[in-house]
Amino acid sequence: MLAFTGKIWYYLYMENDVLIAKLQRENAALNSEVSVLRAENAEINAKLNWLIEQLSSNKRKMYGSSSDKSAYDQVGLFEEGVPFVPVIKTEESADNAPPRQKQKKSGEMGSRLPPGLPVEVIECVLPEEEQVCQEHNAPMRPIGKELVRREVNMIPAKVEIREFWRYSYLCRACEEASVGSPPIVKAALPPQVIKGAMCSPETVAHIAVQKCVMGSPIYRQEAEWKRQGIPIKRQTMTNWLIRCSEDYLEPIYDRLHWQLCQHKFLHSDSTSFQVLREPGKPAQSQSQMWLYRTSGDAEHPIVLYDYQPDKKQERPRDFLAGFSGYLMTDAFSSYHCLPDDIILVGCLAHVRAKFSDALKVMKKDEDRVGSLALIGKQFCEGLFDIERDIADSSFDERHIVRNERSQPILEEFHNWLNSVQPFVASQSKLGKAINYALNQWKYLIRYLLDGRIECSNNRAERSIKTLVINRKNFLFSTSVAGARATAVFHSMTETAKESGLNPHEYLSHVFRTAAGVSLRENPDLVIALLPENAPPTCRVPN
DSSP states (O other): OHHHHHHHHHHHHHHHHHHHHHHHHHHHHHHHHHHHHHHHHHHHHHHHHHHHHHHHHHHHHHHSOOOOOOTTOOTTOOOTTOOOOOOOOOHHHHHHSOOOOOOOOOSOHHHHSOTTOOOOOOOOOOOGGGSBOTTTOOBOOOOOOOOOOOOOOOOOOOOOOOOOOOOEEEOHHHHHHOSSOOOEEEOOOOOOSSTTOOOOHHHHHHHHHHHHTSOOOHHHHHHHHHHTTOOOOHHHHHHHHHHHIIIIIHHHHHHHHHHHTTOSEEEEEEEEEOEEEOTTSOTTOOEEEEEEEEOTTOSSOOEEEEEESSOOTHHHHHHTTTOOEEEEOOSOGGGGGSOTTEEEEOOHHHHHHHHHHHHHTOOSHHHHTTOHHHHHHHHHHHHHHHHHHTTTSOHHHHHHHIIIIIHHHHHHHHHHHHHHGGGSOTTSHHHHHHHHHHHTHHHHGGGGSOTTSOSSSHHHHHHHHHHHHHHHHHOOEEEHHHHHHHHHHHHHHHHHHHTTBOHHHHHHHHHHHHTTOOGGGOHHHHHHTSGGGOOGGGBOOO
16 A cells, blocks of 8 residues: 555655746746747837938928027136036026127117218108298298108119120221221120120029029029019020120139149038939939048139049049048048048047937936036037137147147047946937947047147038038039039039138129130139139229
8 A cells, every 4th residue: 555655645746846937947948938028029129210200390490490509518628727517508497597698789770880881861851832930920940950861772683785886987087088998996895704695694693593592593583673674584594694604704713723733621511412314323312522621721702613523532532632641521431531641530529410310309408417428519619619719719729728628628538438338328319329329439539639720610511501502502513514504503612702802793703804705714814813813893882
């Protein structure tokens, strides 16, 4: 009986072990399945957060402000000798801040108008029947007058016809003595800007300025001319611009290009540009408009646009042939194949913008306060605060202050970026901002090398913005020749603006002076027509 009972317990024990092993295997399988589900759930949540972030970013781009300013920025975080501690602006501190002083006006507009403008005097007098004293029935005499107010009267552009009548001269003595036809002498005519065309130098300048400065495309100008009673076709105006660009402006452009490459500090940027009829490319393809300009150290600023059918690395390399120095750019890969004597400098404003984008996609205010995105942006703001403090200093003083104040902040910023990178998703806005800063770091810190180097590429961004805004109006160029003319005319007008010139007066001066002359055969005239040598009549009154 005991042996039988022992066997029963033995079999029960063995069966229990089998059940336990089975349960353990099932539990391990369930744990493995739970781990897989958790990983899938984490991946789905990451994708969902990324999609929400992209949706928020796209909405902000469409409907929000593009400024990097926010209510969470703190000015003066990096005082000399004080370690960085993130300080956030709260609503309470904003309410307790002293009220901002309103800037005082320097006077009425009438006292700030430039001298030399034509003045129309309107005298307000009593009618003759009212110049009689009602009490004594005696005539009244004027005893003085006073200037009560001044108004600015804007006269829209008007159209007039210029007729050139040429006189012919004949000598009577020659007529009487001559056996054949006597010699006839005719007065000389001023040369035409385009032979056989009805356009004057001022007309071509007006069309160019309306398109390149005021952003009015040719088809709108065609409608405006028609309202003036003059049916000038858009094709005609386009041909005028292309012809004047090729004959008169391209030699000046080439000279400015040569002068640009003699500078040591330059800025560059690029944007897409569409040309409908470009050989070997469909109409929907995008070409590229490159921008190159001088930095703040240049005595005579130069802004040049360069149209190219693509954005290959050969484009900036060919344009900058002969240049040796520092080139401020963004992270565009085409710049990374330039010669060794061109030193690339990164843009700190792009870093700040990416941290600002990461800050803006956060939905709740409490999420922004103390966030990594805000801390990264505050590092950038601290560096920009130093640049604002030394904006009026000499280049040598800037170099000294940057190495004393900016370099420690940059080192701390770099250490912070390395410390937080492993804990941030690389595809998120914050992760992209951190990776961008780290990948560009060797270029970002190069502005410490010389006080003439700027810390951002904002100078080029402002220059290319004019073309970007105008492109929204005229959308595209029909031909390659039109795209090149657009680049040349924008170069001339932007350089004129940077040089303190009135673009219309400058272009009119160029076309009047160079009309009928081959500038490529007259290099001295090209130098005389450069913006830096423009007469005082082309300058904007102070």
